[in-house]
Amino acid sequence: MNISESLKIIDEGWVKKPKGFRVHFQKMVNSEWVTDYAPGEEEDPLDSDVVAWRLAWKLSQAGKPNPSETSEGDIVNIYVVDDSGNPIKWYSTNEFTILNVYET
């Protein structure tokens, strides 16, 4: 096995390099929970997970639901996904994190 082959194995098996990041969330629209992404799926993803998590945190603060009752515009179940739609760990805790967790 030459070096390039071994490097290929390392790239596929060790640390994954996502192509971009999106913030996944659910928003209350017309009394229904609608799943959406920021930036949208038709737009280019963000190239930084730091920026994506910052956006997620700001969304969680802006759309924090009232624990007793939800209302229009509430944003719940916020987390960052990669280009394939898989959740990624929050770099500050290195754990899978969901902001504004809510059973929908």
Place this chain on the structure above:
Amino acid sequence: MDEQFERLTKIGDLLNLYGKELILALAILVFGLILARLVIRLVGVTLQRFTAKQTVISTVSNALHLLLIIIIVATALEAAGMHTIIIRRILASITLAAIGLIVLFRPYIPTLPFKVGNTIKTGDLFGKVESTTFLNTRLKTFEGLTVFVPNSKILNDYLINYHFTPTRRIKIDVGIRYDQDILKAKQVLEAIMIEDPRVKTKPRPVVYVLNLADSCVELGGRCWVDNLKYWVTKCDLFEKTKLRFDQKGIIIAFPQRDVHLYHETPGFPEEESLKKISMQPDPPVVEQV
């Protein structure tokens, strides 16, 4: 007195003869130059709709401006009574001489090592070139300042043109304490760089042990990114490095000096003195400077 009177009479005669032509020529020159300026402005605005390249716009505008000036001057001189054939010959001679000189001495003519739109660093200025003239260069720095830099200063100073280098290397230097696991720290730092989508895969990110310094083991992470993403990526990588090291229990070192104070008791030999101190309940005082 007579001489002055005679001179004035001569001027009067000349004005009688050519006055109308001279005034007409002057009017053509003044109005022509104003009109040319307006036309150039209009052309600039129109070109901006078709192309975003400032280089193309400024080149076309400058060439057109020069052409208009030549036409206006030629028309004015013709109105003043000069034969156009002479004007044409003079202009042709000047043009040929200029072209000849440029072709001959081009390698020796100092030129600015950048174009409009390039990002450059000269002296302590770092920004984007907005325009250049014979005398100065207009630079828009990343703090939003517009700086007019004399070309002579640019030619006499070092200059970095980032246009020629599309990628740039990021240095993530971090020092860890001597009691920390070097291999684990290297692995964590390398993983942080590899997993970032902006970091290039070729050349691959690498981590070196740079130095065994006074207070720490210096690790150096090196990776390559696009020029445009250099600064933000570097900031993100530093942030992630600190947080990930904290998560993994790798302690980042800081400059420190330990000062050990031993209380010497008079009358005791040196060994006895140290023994006595070690028996004391309090550990030796350690001061961090």
